[in-house]
Amino acid sequence: MSDYSINIADKTKYVVGVEDVKQSWAIILTTIPGSIPLQPTFGSNLFQYLDNPINKAFSNMANTIIKDLEKWEKRAKIKKVTKTIDGSTIKILIYGVYTPTNIPVISDITVNENTNGGIGSMIIGSTFIIQ
Numbered sequence: 001m002s003d004y005s006i007n008i009a010d011k012t013k014y015v016v017g018v019e020d021v022k023q024s025w026a027i028i029l030t031t032i033p034g035s036i037p038l039q040p041t042f043g044s045n046l047f048q049y050l051d052n053p054i055n056k057a058f059s060n061m062a063n064t065i066i067k068d069l070e071k072w073e074k075r076a077k078i079k080k081v082t083k084t085i086d087g088s089t090i091k092i093l094i095y096g097v098y099t100p101t102n103i104p105v106i107s108d109i110t111v112n113e114n115t116n117g118g119i120g121s122m123i124i125g126s127t128f129i130i131q
Contacts, residue, residue, distance in 0.1 A: 003075070003100070018098050021076045022107050025094065028072045029065065029109070044068035054090050054111065058083055065094060065109075076105050 005020050007013040008027070015023050031043030046064050049057040062081035069078055076096040084091050090111040098105050 017101070018103055018105050021073060021096075021098055021105050024073045025069055025076075025105075025107050028068055042072065054083070054085070058092075061092065065092070069094070069096075075099055 003020060004014045004016040005023060007015045008023060028042075029044045029046050032047055033043040033045060034040050036042050044064060046061060046068070049061050049064075065081050066078045069076070076098050079095045079097060081095070082093050084093070092109040092111060094105075094107045094109070096105040096107075097103070
């Protein structure tokens with residue numbers, strides 16, 4: 001089994017190992033289920049928490065992140081999901097372990113608050129989810 005993919009940011013390069021897992025996490029979390037015709041269940045329902053107050057939505061978001069990533073990305077085990085708040089920006093950190101080598105994997109989602117105090121947009125790395 002090969003453990004690399006084409007880099008979605010630069011199609012002339014590959015991502016390998018931990019970087020491949022991080023890219024896979026971003027793809028999973030930015031794909032809305034039903035948007036891929038031959039894989040209608042692939043993706044994450046993370047988008048459903050937009051416009052919800054972060055303090056009320058965070059535990060559900062964390063559960064959704066863990067469930068969806070562990071369902072679709074078997075090469076990594078999620079250890080925990082945390083949040084830090086800085087003004088109107090919330091950073092959600094995903095901690096995991098790349099199981100073939102036991103190397104830690106850390107990825108983040110930046111969540112910007114909208115004017116009503118709810119989640120206005122989410123960015124995973126440099127990948128924009130929804131606004």
